[in-house]
Amino acid sequence: MSNVSRITGFILMGFSDVPELQTVCGLFFLVMYLAVIMSNFLIITLITVDLKLQTPMYFFLKNLSLLDVLFISVPIPNFFINSITHNNSISILGCALQVILMTSFASGDLFVLTAMSYDRYIAICSPLHYEAIMSRSNCVLMLGVSWATGVLFGTLYTAGTFSLPFCGSCVISQFFCDVPSLLRISCSDTLVVIYTSLGIGVCLGISCFICVVISYFYIFSTVLKIRTTKGQSKAFATCLPHLTVFSVFIVTACFVYLKPPSNIASISDRVFSVLYIVLPPALNPVIYSLRNTDIKCSLRSLQQNLCPRRYFT
Helix, strand or coil: CCCCCECCEEEECCCCCCHHHHHHHHHHHHHHHHHHHHHHHHHHHHHHHCHHHCCHHHHHHHHHHHHHHHHHCCCHHHHHHHHHHCCCEEEHHHHHHHHHHHHHHHHHHHHHHHHHHHHHHHHHHCHHHHHHHCCHHHHHHHHHHHHHHHHHHHHHHHHHHHCCCEECCCEECCCCCCHHHHHHCECCCCCHHHHHHHHHHHHHHHHHHHHHHHHHHHHHHHHCCCCCHHHHHHHHHHHHHHHHHHHHHHHHHHHHHCCCCCCCCCHHHHHHHHHHHHHHHHHHHHHHHHHCHHHHHHHHHHHHHHCCCCCCC
16 A cells, blocks of 8 residues: 555645745735725725615625625635745645635626626517516526525535545646646546536536626617617627626636646646636726726715715805
8 A cells, every 4th residue: 555645735836935925925916906806895895885775786786796805815815925925834624625616706706607698688679678687586586596696606616625635746837726736746547526516617607608698689689779879888888898897707707617737737727826816806996997987986975975075165
C-alpha cells in the first residue's frame, strides 16, 4: 500500500511571493471591493426608497445587486487579510465554504438574469398581460426558485468536489478556492461525481442561455416592428443594459470553467478569475446607472434630499 499523506489544509498561491507586493495587491483588491460594494448598495438603496422603482424589473435588479455583493464578499476580504498577514493558508472547511457560497451566488446570478430576460419579454411582447403575469407573488416565486436552485447546485457541486481525496501538493494555484485548481491536486482517478455535477451545471447554464436567446429573439422582432424611433429607443434602453450584463457574466464564466484542463496553472488563469469575480458586479451598477433614465432620476432625487440647496435672502 503506497504511503500517501492526506492533506488537512491548503495554501492559496496568490499573485506574488514578495511580502511587499502581497500587501500592495491586497490594498488594490480592497479598493476595488469597496467600490463595487458601495455602487451595488447604492442601486439597492435607490430601488428600495424610490416608489417609482417598485416594478418587477427593478425588483430583480435589486436582488441581482445583492447577489453580486454576496458573491464578491466571499473571496476578496479573505484575500485582503491573507495579503496583509502574509498567511495564505486555508482550512478544508474554509475552502469548502468558499466553493459552496461562490457557486451558489453565481448560479443565483444566472437564474435571476434569466428571470429578468423573461420580464423584458413579457413587458415588450405581451404588455397587456404584464401586470397579471409579473405579479408580486410570481416575481417572489421566480426569485425563490432562483435562490433555491443556486444553493442546491452549489451544495451538489461542492459535495462532489470534496468527496474526492486530496494528497500530495496542498498548493492551490489561485487566490481563492476554485474547483479547477482543486481537481489538479486530487489523487483520485475516478471523477464521476464531479463530472456529473459539472454536467448538471452545464445543462442548467445552457438552458438559461437558450431561454435568454429565445426571449431576445422575440423582443428584437417586436421592437423592430415599432414604427417610431422614440419607441424603439425606449425599448432598447430597458433591454441593452441587461443583455450587456448577461453577456459579460457568461463570457467570463466560460473562460474560467470551460477552458481546456491543464495540470499547470498560468497567470492568465488568475487574471480571468479576477475578471470573473470583479467585472460583472462592477459593471452591473455602472451600466444601469448610465443607460437607465429612472435610475438617474432617482439618484438626483436622493442627492437633493441628502444635500438640499440653501437659499439665502
